[in-house]
Every structure is written in C-alpha cells, then in structure tokens.
Amino acid sequence: MAELTYRDAVAAGIAQEMERDERVVLLGEDIGAAGGVFKATVGLFERFGPRRVRDTPISEQAIIGAAMGAAMTGLRPIAEIMFSDFFGVCWDMIANEIAKTRYMTNGQVALPLVIRTANGAGSRFGAQHSQSVENWAMAVPGLKVVAPSSPADVKGLIAAAVRDPDPVIVFEHKSLYSVKGEVPDGEALDALGAAKVLRTGKDCTIAALALMVPRAMEAAERLQAEHGIECEVIDVRSLVPLDTRTIMGSVVKTARLFTVEENPRLCGWGAEVASLVAEECFWDLDAPIVRITTPHVPLPAADSLEDATIPSVERIVDTVQRAMG
Amino acid sequence: MTTLEQARPLSAADDDIGREKRLRMYRMLLELRLCEKRAYDLFLQNLVKGTSHLSLGQEAVAAGFALGMRRDDYTFCTYRGHAHTLARGAAMAGVLGELMGRACGVTAGKGGSMHLTSVEHGAMGSYAIIGAHLPVACGAAWSAQYRGTDQVTVCFFGDGTTNIGAFHEALNFAVVWKLPVVFVCENNLYMEYTPIGTVTAVAHPAADRASAYGLDPVIVDGNDADAVFRVAAKAFERARAGEGPALIEAKTYRHSGHSRADPAKYRPQGELEQWLQRDPVNLYRERLVTLGYPELDLRSIEQDTARRVDEATQSAKASPTPALDLIHKDVWANGGSAWRN
Ligand SMILES: Cc1ncc(C[n+]2csc(CCOP(=O)(O)OP(=O)(O)O)c2C)c(N)n1
Numbered sequence: 001m002a003e004l005t006y007r008d009a010v011a012a013g014i015a016q017e018m019e020r021d022e023r024v025v026l027l028g029e030d031i032g033a034a035g036g037v038f039k040a041t042v043g044l045f046e047r048f049g050p051r052r053v054r055d056t057p058i059s060e061q062a063i064i065g066a067a068m069g070a071a072m073t074g075l076r077p078i079a080e081i082m083f084s085d086f087f088g089v090c091w092d093m094i095a096n097e098i099a100k101t102r103y104m105t106n107g108q109v110a111l112p113l114v115i116r117t118a119n120g121a122g123s124r125f126g127a128q129h130s131q132s133v134e135n136w137a138m139a140v141p142g143l144k145v146v147a148p149s150s151p152a153d154v155k156g157l158i159a160a161a162v163r164d165p166d167p168v169i170v171f172e173h174k175s176l177y178s179v180k181g182e183v184p185d186g187e188a189l190d191a192l193g194a195a196k197v198l199r200t201g202k203d204c205t206i207a208a209l210a211l212m213v214p215r216a217m218e219a220a221e222r223l224q225a226e227h228g229i230e231c232e233v234i235d236v237r238s239l240v241p242l243d244t245r246t247i248m249g250s251v252v253k254t255a256r257l258f259t260v261e262e263n264p265r266l267c268g269w270g271a272e273v274a275s276l277v278a279e280e281c282f283w284d285l286d287a288p289i290v291r292i293t294t295p296h297v298p299l300p301a302a303d304s305l306e307d308a309t310i311p312s313v314e315r316i317v318d319t320v321q322r323a324m325g
Numbered sequence: 326m327t328t329l330e331q332a333r334p335l336s337a338a339d340d341d342i343g344r345e346k347r348l349r350m351y352r353m354l355l356e357l358r359l360c361e362k363r364a365y366d367l368f369l370q371n372l373v374k375g376t377s378h379l380s381l382g383q384e385a386v387a388a389g390f391a392l393g394m395r396r397d398d399y400t401f402c403t404y405r406g407h408a409h410t411l412a413r414g415a416a417m418a419g420v421l422g423e424l425m426g427r428a429c430g431v432t433a434g435k436g437g438s439m440h441l442t443s444v445e446h447g448a449m450g451s452y453a454i455i456g457a458h459l460p461v462a463c464g465a466a467w468s469a470q471y472r473g474t475d476q477v478t479v480c481f482f483g484d485g486t487t488n489i490g491a492f493h494e495a496l497n498f499a500v501v502w503k504l505p506v507v508f509v510c511e512n513n514l515y516m517e518y519t520p521i522g523t524v525t526a527v528a529h530p531a532a533d534r535a536s537a538y539g540l541d542p543v544i545v546d547g548n549d550a551d552a553v554f555r556v557a558a559k560a561f562e563r564a565r566a567g568e569g570p571a572l573i574e575a576k577t578y579r580h581s582g583h584s585r586a587d588p589a590k591y592r593p594q595g596e597l598e599q600w601l602q603r604d605p606v607n608l609y610r611e612r613l614v615t616l617g618y619p620e621l622d623l624r625s626i627e628q629d630t631a632r633r634v635d636e637a638t639q640s641a642k643a644s645p646t647p648a649l650d651l652i653h654k655d656v657w658a659n660g661g662s663a664w665r666n
C-alpha cells in the first residue's frame with residue numbers, strides 16, 4: 001500500500017495503462033510538459049514522450065473529435081477537458097458524435113476512448129468553472145459515466161475506462177485532487193458499473209457521488225454519534241452503468257433513502273435514482289425519498305456563498321436527522 | 326493568389342491518367358449519377374422516407390478523389406454523402422436500401438440517408454452536424470501517423486461549413502500536428518438556401534482561409550474529374566510523405582435543391598442552365614470521345630451501369646424492413662443497450 005493523492009493516482013492509472021498498451025495516447029491542453037493545470041498528468045510527458053502525450057491548442061472540439069477519430073481507427077485515446085464546464089463547447093462531439101456513432105453505424109464503428117475532466121465546486125471559481133455536469137452525460141444514451149471519490153478508485157476506474165470498449169467519461173473532482181488515500185500496490189483494475197457500500201447501517205441509506213461521498217461519510221459518523229442514527233453510505237461511483245442492485249438492496253434493508261448530489265436540483269442524477277427506487281421499491285420504503293442537492297442556481301464564487309450552496313456535512317446531518325426524527 | 330487548377334489539353338498518346346483509370350472514372354461518375362437519380366425517383370414514389378441530400382452535379386469531386394485513394398484510406402463526408410460512400414465501393418443496394426429504411430441498408434436502417442457508413446470500404450461515416458467531422462478526420466489521420474502507416478484521410482464538406490468553428494479548429498490542429506489529412510471543400514455556391522457570398526468574409530470560402538493556417542490556397546474545377554484527380558494525387562503524395570495536410574476548394578454546383586423538400590427557387594434565372602452545360606458526367610464523356618474512346622465501349626458502360634442500378638433497386642425493394650429488436654442493439658460494444666444491472 002502506498003499513500004497517494006487523488007491527482008497522483010490519476011497519473012498512476014494513466015501511466016499503468018500506457019505502459020501496458022502502446023495504443024493508449026493522451027491529449028489535451030497543457031497536459032504535457034506542464035503536467036496539467038490540476039497537475040494530474042505530472043511525469044507522463046517525461047516518461048512516455050511527446051509522441052504519446054500531446055499538448056493541443058485551445059480547441060475542445062478538435063480535442064474530442066481527434067480522440068474520436070483516433071479511437072475509431074485503432075487507438076485508445078484519453079482526452080482531457082480541463083474543466084467539465086467546457087463540455088459546453090464540445091458537447092456536439094460528445095453527445096451527438098461519440099455517443100451515437102456505434103449505434104448509427106449498426107455497430108461498424110467502435111469508440112474505445114476516455115474523456116477525463118475536472119468537475120465540481122469548492123474552488124471558488126464561480127459559475128463557469130465549478131459545475132458538476134455528470135448528469136448531462138448521464139442523460140445521453142451511449143456514454144458511460146463514472147465519478148470516483150478516492151485515490152484508489154480513481155486509479156482503478158481510469159484503468160477500467162481505458163480497457164472498456166465503449167466511450168467512458170471520468171469526472172474527476174477538483175476538490176478531491178489533493179486528498180490522500182491508500183492505493184494498493186500493483187496493477188489497479190476496477191469495474192465500471194459497481195457501487196460500493198462504504199459503511200453499513202440499518203436506519204437509512206445515503207447514496208452519494210464524488211465529493212459528496214466523504215461528506216456523507218462524515219455526516220453518517222455524526223448522525224451515529226450525536227443522534228444514534230445508523231446510516232448505510234453508498235458510493236454510487238458509476239452513473240452509467242448504474243448499479244441499481246446495490247442501491248436497492250440497501251433500500252430494501254433500511255427502508256429509507258437519501259441522495260446527496262452536487263448537481264443543481266432539476267434532473268440531477270439523484271432524480272433518476274429516486275424514480276427507480278420509487279418505482280421498484282415503493283413498498284419497501286417507510287417514508288418519502290429525500291434528495292439533498294445544490295439549489296437550482298448557477299454557482300456563486302465567494303467562499304461563503306459557495307459553501308452554503310453545495311451540500312455540506314451540516315446540511316446532510318440536519319436533513320437526515322429531521323427526516324428521521 | 327488563388328489559381329484555378331484546370332485540366333490540361335490532352336491527346337490519347339500523352340495521357341497521364343491512362344485507359345484503365347479513365348474507364349473506371351467514367352463508370353464511377355455514371356454510377357453516382359444514376360444512383361442519385363434513382364434515389365430521387367424512389368423519393369417521388371414515397372419509398373425513400375425522411376430527408377436526402379443529393380450530389381447530382383457534384384459527382385466529379387467524389388469520383389476524382391476516390392479514384393486516387395487506396396483501399397485502406399479513410400473518407401469522412403457529410404449528409405450529402407451518397408456519392409462519397411458509393412465512390413469508395415459500398416454496394417448500391419446497401420445505399421438505396423438505407424435510404425428506404427430496409428434491412429439491407431449499409432447500417433440496416435439505423436443511420437439513414439445522412440449517416441451512410443461502410444467501414445470495410447474506408448467510408449468512415451457521413452456526419453450531419455455541420456463541421457463535426459473535420460476534427461474527427463484529424464483523429465483518423467493522427468492514428469495513421471501514430472501507427473506509422475501512410476494512410477491518407479480525406480474529409481469532404483461544403484462551402485457553408487467554412488464558417489463554423491470546428492472548421493477552423495481542425496485546420497489549425499491538422500497543421501500543427503502535420504497530419505496526413507486532405508480537407509476538401511465542395512463549393513456549390515450555397516449553404517442551404519443562402520448564397521455563400523452573402524455570409525462569408527472572403528470570396529473563396531476555403532481557399533482564402535488557407536493562408537491563415539499556413540496552407541497553400543488551392544482551387545480546382547470541381548466539375549472536371551481529371552482536374553480533381555490530379556489535385557488529389559498531389560495532395561495524397563504530400564500527405565503520405567509526411568508533409569502534412571492540404572485544403573482544396575472544388576468549385577461545383579448542385580443540380581437539385583439542398584434537400585428533397587427544396588425546389589431551389591432562390592437561384593437566379595439561368596444559373597442552373599449555365600452549370601448544366603458543364604455537367605461533369607457529360608464533360609467526361611466528351612473528353613473520352615475526344616480522346617478516341619469508341620462510342621460502343623462507352624455505351625456498354627452506360628448500359629451496364631443502368632442495369633446494375635436497376636438490380637440494386639430491385640434488391641433494395643425486396644429487402645424486408647429491419648427487425649425491431651435492432652432498436653436495442655449496439656449502443657454498447659457488447660451488442661446491447663443495458664444501462665443498469
Ligand atoms: C451545426 C449545424 N447547423 C446547421 C445545420 C443545418 N444545415 C444542414 S445542411 C446546411 C447547409 C450546409 O451548407 P454547405 O456546408 O455549403 O454544404 P452543402 O449542403 O451545400 O453540401 C445547414 C445550415 C446543421 N446540420 N448543423
């Protein structure tokens with residue numbers, strides 16, 4: 001076991017796959033010699049050289065389009081979009097081209113590619129550099145979507161994404177890059193489409209994603225210590241495919257469900273989870289499902305405002321405690 | 326300065342293209358022409374549903390480039406892509422069948438007229454969002470460069486496409502990475518219904534932009550298949566030699582409206598008639614006659630092609646509609662569409 005930061009685990013996952021497979025190549029803005037604006041690709045340029053780690057112009061459409069063209073002709077590209085908000089300028093490539101091409105060509109074209117991007121709030125960057133947009137990607141058929149919450153997970157899920165034969169979007173969380181965690185030695189290879197039960201409990205289920213996972217865990221500890229409420233915490237990890245079995249298995253046991261989402265309220269991923277659980281586990285529930293989300297507003301920049309906007313440990317504790325009370 | 330590349334005068338004895346290629350070119354031009362006409366007929370019979378964008382009048386661009394391509398080269402084209410897909414060797418029945426929504430279609434009815442694809446022929450897709458395929462073509466060219474093959478990627482698009490961001494991103498990207506990609510602007514003078522000159526800052530929508538990316542401006546007579554073939558050959562040679570991309574503007578004209586619903590009323594009187602005098606298929610036939618190719622040989626190609634188009638039509642008409650379980654197939658590489666366990 002080694003202790004790595006989330007950002008170093010990203011680089012380690014990419015390096016592992018580049019070492020293993022010559023077809024894996026990396027492209028994006030400032031990812032080469034500079035090591036990425038979030039320093040998540042440090043060392044790769046030195047190790048694999050400019051032929052495999054390629055700096056691009058500020059051309060998001062060209063980055064994603066080039067990844068697509070390379071994937072359909074035999075490479076396994078990993079494209080970086082610096083901030084997930086910039087999906088707005090290459091959304092055609094992601095949602096119209098990459099997501100649909102296998103289907104439209106009746107399976108003639110394979111697109112084994114990965115798009116990595118820095119997602120989420122907490123950096124006081126304001127409304128255009130702080131969004132959580134994993135729900136955009138989740139809404140488009142043909143994209144696989146993961147959002148890891150720990151260094152071990154990000155390494156293993158990047159490896160799984162690279163080896164997957166379909167396009168996978170990896171949402172890395174900006175506020176997690178500096179977080180440290182144990183990462184097992186040796187080859188990391190996780191599975192897409194598998195949620196994880198991080199803490200067991202009998203009173204309620206809290207399903208969370210990415211930065212909301214450590215907050216849900218801290219909230220669960222406080223709920224136990226201060227209110228005697230035993231929460232089961234599920235790290236959803238993968239939105240597509242969605243591990244409904246793990247989530248529903250827990251709901252059947254606890255009879256209560258809370259989702260903790262960084263997405264703004266309307267059509268956040270928790271809405272889909274809530275709908276599925278309501279449809280399929282209605283008679284197992286003792287009370288309405290509760291979604292804890294960012295309110296339906298663009299994100300403000302000031303630290304005090306941003307902190308009060310995205311779900312906090314306090315908000316999770318209060319909401320759960322009141323609903324369970 | 327932009328110059329128009331034109332066919333040089335020829336005699337049969339001094340012919341850089343040669344008999345075998347010339348006959349193939351004529352056969353291809355005819356196939357594209359007759360197949361597109363058939364597509365239009367089938368539309369009038371309500372057998373082609375949805376939309377379709379014909380290349381009638383623009384066949385020399387598709388044929389001239391395709392004839393110079395190697396089997397393992399890649400073609401990327403637009404919704405106006407029937408001709409480009411056929412020119413790479415896709416079966417006529419597969420193309421007509423796709424337009425008709427039949428199981429025999431090149432994508433079994435899942436793509437439709439605007440998304441013809443035949444990977445086995447190097448036809449890497451028809452793209453219907455303006456400009457999207459230029460970056461994708463860069464990626465295919467990058468892959469060829471990375472893998473150390475000397476495959477060339479050819480990317481066709483319209484004059485209107487030169488005003489969208491992806492065009493400019495792709496050109497800069499291709500030049501900076503020195504990619505073996507040839508961008509071909511088929512300038513048919515109109516976007517959908519608007520004359521390109523009224524919405525573009527320069528007179529030659531592609532060629533006048535070339536210098537911004539350090540490329541030579543190249544304009545070719547897109548109705549002269551020989552001129553197109555020669556320009557293509559030069560660009561391919563450079564690309565295969567690792568000398569980077571090219572941007573070629575082919576001047577041409579579509580004989581029909583933008584898409585099936587368009588009567589093209591916006592065109593000034595007499596414009597179509599003028600261009601019909603330079604019909605690329607007729608031009609080519611006349612050249613072959615001038616070069617001494619026997620009338621009988623040409624007629625036999627014409628009859629044979631007409632017969633093959635008829636056969637393809639029959640076979641497409643006889644094909645069943647796609648099985649409904651196709652709806653749920655091939656979202657993912659495992660063949661399915663499951664998004665949950
Ligand atoms: C991004 C985008 N905007 C608009 C359209 C609608 N549209 C379809 S074809 C077309 C005209 C394109 O003109 P040009 O590039 O000259 O190609 P041509 O049809 O003449 O071959 C337009 C505007 C589209 N498909 N995609």
Ligand SMILES: [Mg+2]
Pocket residue numbers: 483484485511512513514515516517
């Ligand atoms: Mg046009």
